[in-house]
Amino acid sequence: MNAVKQPIKFVHKLCDWYRANRRDLPFRENPDPYRILVSELMLQQTQMDTVIPYYMRFIEQFPNVASLAAASPESVLKAWEGLGYYRRARYLHQTAQTIMHKHNGVFPKTVSALKQLPGIGNYTAGAIASIAFNLPVPAVDGNVIRVMSRVLAEDCDFSQRKNVQQLEVLLEQLIQHDRPSDFTQALMELGALVCQKKPRCERCPVNAHCLAYANNEMMRYPHMPAKAQKTKLSYYVFLIGNSEQGYVFQKRPEDGLLAGLLQLPQYAGPFQTACKLLEEDLGISIVKTESLFLVHHVFTHIIWDMQVIHTIITDDASLTLHTLDNLPGTLSKAHRKILERLEK
DNA sequence: TAGGCGTGGAT
DNA sequence: TATCCAAGCCT
Structure with missing residues (x-):
């Protein structure tokens, strides 16, 4: 895998751009790990605009881990109605109960402990650890793969775990150079606002570091494997x-x-x-x-x-x-x- | 590890 | 209308 050109500059430009341009999102009002947890579960494979109204209602109905853990599975599922991937609602509920009963109401703060909770995998554990606890661990989602596959001009198949792991090693170095919470969100925010499927490279804060941009081959990345027929x-x-x-x-x-x-x-x-x-x-x-x-x-x-x-x-x-x-x-x-x- | 698991926006 | 695919996880 290629390296990032001038990595420290890259990180600072990216994070400065984020701090100046980040959207006001409801779960960015405070870094409460419970709110990050709820938002991350809802945002799995689901677009921001779809999630926000669900998130607002959910937090109002279940304002903290204790209230969610004490709720009935039916009421949690009802709050999820229409959002899709309903297993996520059951997992979120189970995770709240596990935190209350096995962790005495205290959020686990390591990636390995977070990953043991239902519905929390590699990405979500990294997202909670870095965003809520400001720990220098990577969180690789679809946005990060789109951004970094272009920055690195890397056309490997990121649906394969070994390739994501390589990217994680690279990001783990980069994240040391700024606030981890900002770095993780900056990569995703860049993917959401600038480095979209059809990228807006002229407004990208790190286009000088981007190999795909240098080669004018942005649309070649990320490489997507063919999908099964329905x-x-x-x-x-x-x-x-x-x-x-x-x-x-x-x-x-x-x-x-x-x-x-x-x-x-x-x-x-x-x-x-x-x-x-x-x-x-x-x-x-x-x-x-x-x-x-x-x-x-x-x-x-x-x-x-x-x-x-x-x-x-x-x-x-x-x-x-x-x-x-x-x-x-x-x-x-x-x-x-x-x-x-x-x-x- | 590849396939099951929802819904809606963009094109 | 058809297709892609979005802040993934689990088995």
């Missing part, structure tokens, strides 16, 4: 009920996609089989069905095509109906889209 799945989604009294919901399995979340009754085809399964699961009899519309929903690795079926059943007082503001759990976006379309 699997397409088709379902029938059964609408039982009406907009006034609500609809029938069912709970998804406790593991896998959208684990433990609510959904409208949903079955794979063929149609007759789907109807039979619906009748067996709910203990009902279908009187009449009407095909309404198709809803398309794209996940990271799967595509759902959901054919929505309005379903009339024989009178059955044992079924419980729920409206959107009266749900006994957390609803996925895929099915919320269906209900929102019905209201139009």
Whole structure:
């Protein structure tokens, strides 16, 4: 791996730029490790603008580790509703409980101790250690890989761990030369504001140190490996009920996609089989069905095509109906889209 | 280690 | 519309 040209100058220019240009973000108001923890978990694979309103509500509802640890898993999941990657909510909750019960409410302050907490991996441990505790340890996320692969003109595949480890060694040297908290955030802030997918090199504080810029090959980095094709799945989604009294919901399995979340009754085809399964699961009899519309929903690795079926059943007082503001759990976006379309 | 795991913004 | 991919982690 190449070295950075004039590394000490590079670090000071980068950190000075950060201190002059950093955004006012809610979790930058104070370096409370709990707030850094919550923000980092929310920001995993999720954009800033999406996270901020969730973060504000979450901190108001669970202002510290103790209040989060004492909360029910359901209430934490509900606060996460719509943010995606719902495992993160469960991990965050478990981490709060571990800190309260195994660390006596005191935040672990080493990378190795942080990494033992659920949901905290290599990046997040480094981010908390450097940002909240100002320790000189690197935190390599997608921004840092984009910035540094260009600065170094390094086209290796950073989805491979050994290459990230090499970058960490290099950054561990650089971070010694300024405030670690500023250095970590400066690299990410540069990636977010300047060294974007389409970089704005003319406003970059370290373009004089950038090998990709010198070679005019910015768009070549970072090198991304090809991604697997998405699997397409088709379902029938059964609408039982009406907009006034609500609809029938069912709970998804406790593991896998959208684990433990609510959904409208949903079955794979063929149609007759789907109807039979619906009748067996709910203990009902279908009187009449009407095909309404198709809803398309794209996940990271799967595509759902959901054919929505309005379903009339024989009178059955044992079924419980729920409206959107009266749900006994957390609803996925895929099915919320269906209900929102019905209201139009 | 490669693939599972959500959602929304940008293009 | 289709594709990419964003402050990743876990198994």
